[in-house]
Amino acid sequence: FFLCFFMPSIVLSFEFPPERSENDAENEIGWLVAPLPIIVEGIGSSVPIAASISNVYRSTDLLMAKTLFKGDFEVSLFSISKFPVIDEKLLFSLGVTDFYMPFRSYDRGIDSGKEDYYQTLEKYNSNFVTFQSQFYNQRLEFLLTYSTGGTKLEKIFDVDGNDFSNIQSPQRNWVDHVIGTQIDLTDNHLDPSEGLRIGLLHSNTNYGLNELSDYAVDDLNITAYFPFFKTHTLLFNAFQSRSNITEKGLVDEDAVRNKFGLGCDLEKEAVACRNTETRRINYWLKRNRSSKATALGGLNRMRAYSQGRFYAANSSNYVLEYRLNYSEKRTPMNWIFLGGLRTVLQTSFFYETGSVADDISRLHQKMKSSFGVGFRAIISGLIYRFDLAKGEDGIAPTLFINYPLSLGSLGT
Template sequence: MKKLSFLFIIFILIHSSVSAIERRTEQFPTDFGYLTLPLPYVIPGAGMGLGFLGGFNNVPFGSTETTLDLFAILITGDIGGGIVLATDVPVIPEMFLLDVGQGNFDKGSFRSYRDRRMNSDPDDYVISELSDTRFRFTRLTLTFFDRMFDVFTFGTNNKSTLSAIRDKEGKLIYEANQSFEGDSRSNGFQIDWTDDRTDPQKGLKLIYTNTDSPDSASDSPDYFVQSYNFTGYIPVLSYSTFALNWYRSGATVRKQGNTDLDYLIAKETATCFSNCDSETIALLAKNRQATNQYGSGGSLGGTERMRSYVGGRFSGAQVESRGAEFRWNLSDEKTAFDWYFIKDIRTGFQVAFFYEEGTVADKTSDLWNEKRTSAGIGTRLVTGSGFVYRLDFATGKEGGSTIVIFDYPWGTFGQ
């Protein structure tokens, strides 16, 4: 009841204030655009090969324009599989939108660091190799006031098998056979009090999500995660923007999982059937112990926050980051282009300079005892169909990274 009352108050506040700012473009664009690209890849512990990306925004049905977006990725080589997504499906045009998707992979991998803290050794990790991975997701969004207020629910189902543990060079440490499956549900809202949802130049944006992670077994933790993503946009020069972002995510444990280290080591050992390594097994068991005690509030690193660090580099029950980005808009003229593999209407071209800092901890009181920073430069090509082509070069304490992706940074489920 308290949550419903809170949402109702937010709804009334937004309704009374939307007249204070005007949208400068159409918020349900129907300009058709597409992108097709080859995606060569090399993933330590998983293999190498070639993928193919196809993205189609605002796909028309005959002569009827729509907001439907379709995405597909076909992966060949050592990692076989694919992803199919359909977003902004207009169940009720300009009010009720549906997103659905599914992905299947023969192989995959992720890094497991020995220490979740900020001052951990960046080279002290193992590679967890996955097989038979599958995910499905569904998102429903109710949107009001020209997309200034959204309420959404987001559900996922993930299934995979841990098949091997490798060192950082990709060499086999031991083989395993541990299957796991999990469901999660996120609910939230977005207040987008800006002059444009896709390419804001002034205003405020707040995204709140509450993600439920129920226990999947008797020895697993039961917790939920609340996250707040706030961004302010300040217009500068003629049509450029200075953006400020604050992000906070935290896990609240309703029931701890099993935190007995001997039990967790024995459980990890039971999944190993070849070349078992006691030191690596203890590492994975300690990480599981921390999650069972405190939960997991997310991570820093990757394409959205702390961009100079690899995805998932820092993780913990409590996560916080701050960022600033100057988006120098060199052009806002509408220019159509069609280059065989890409077709759209350019509505803006920007050079961006950014700085970020972040921290993670298992306890709120330990946040900002240690922090890391990231800075860099990038470009953004904004299009009429809704794509934002982003190229970033970021650097930090552990080196640099290059990012190519199709949206602004600092995103969450709400975007």
């Protein structure tokens, strides 16, 4: 299997690296406006409106989302991506987000159950600035990102919907530094059908609280593409993530409990509160001791599971995906909510398997899997994706822009 990644000259019968192709339709302006309903059982709902505009100025894309009607949650998001500072050699991106919405935190490790979680209702904000340099027809890329964020917890909910608001240390802030590179030896930057792509990403997370450990994460992402028939593609993806503590926070359980307790003596449901408090204490205690690699589950990997479903100090993921481009006809679209130049309609079938572990020697001892089908459309350089995946937790849909299996914003 790993020969596919490390010995391409042997396993690839076609010319390597393949000749680079481009499609001028990728530079056409396109747009999408759509509602994004958010429904969290026992907490509330909201319907923000999202809009994306591709190639609004050369390669520049805009993404916006805003809650326009009163709901239980608030979403405000704006980002500008790939603004050319120096031709197409240096690209600039920035983004601002403000959320008032729930986030789910599962128990650590590959053995956590479907209902082993608590949810936090938070006022969350973040900002980022990214510089990307691309050379040799986008075959070589470098990325540098600086981001800051903060959050304030309003309530914590257990799995049964009980809420607790006497939260100690409800606020935290952080600063992230990310540096990455990608070597793209494929035939097409946007929709490759043959070749090899290798990405490396290093990130450092520094918290504003001395009680929380700072940590670094190193990710490796390798994808090999093989053409089948005239318009089909088989891809193999291997992903590895490793993390380590750079500055230790509190690692004593009593100290963590005193700092991050829920004041359960003041709550009506004291027993339920203490169970949730223990779950929260364990989350931060283990994270302080062992750090946290890139999680599995959600939009990008292990699509049958919730966002961030499985996490530990180390993670790995392997994917086999077969993509069928059943239409490559250039079709102008001028609908009110969707427009641009459509160049590809695609169906995909995929199988994923992955694992997480604090002890790297046990990383592959127990694996989780996910499989499903996807439908994609490439319109004016943006990939609109709907995936439906099944795993042990059930069936999960994904509606997103961009292909899965990416590494941060490398290659986007």
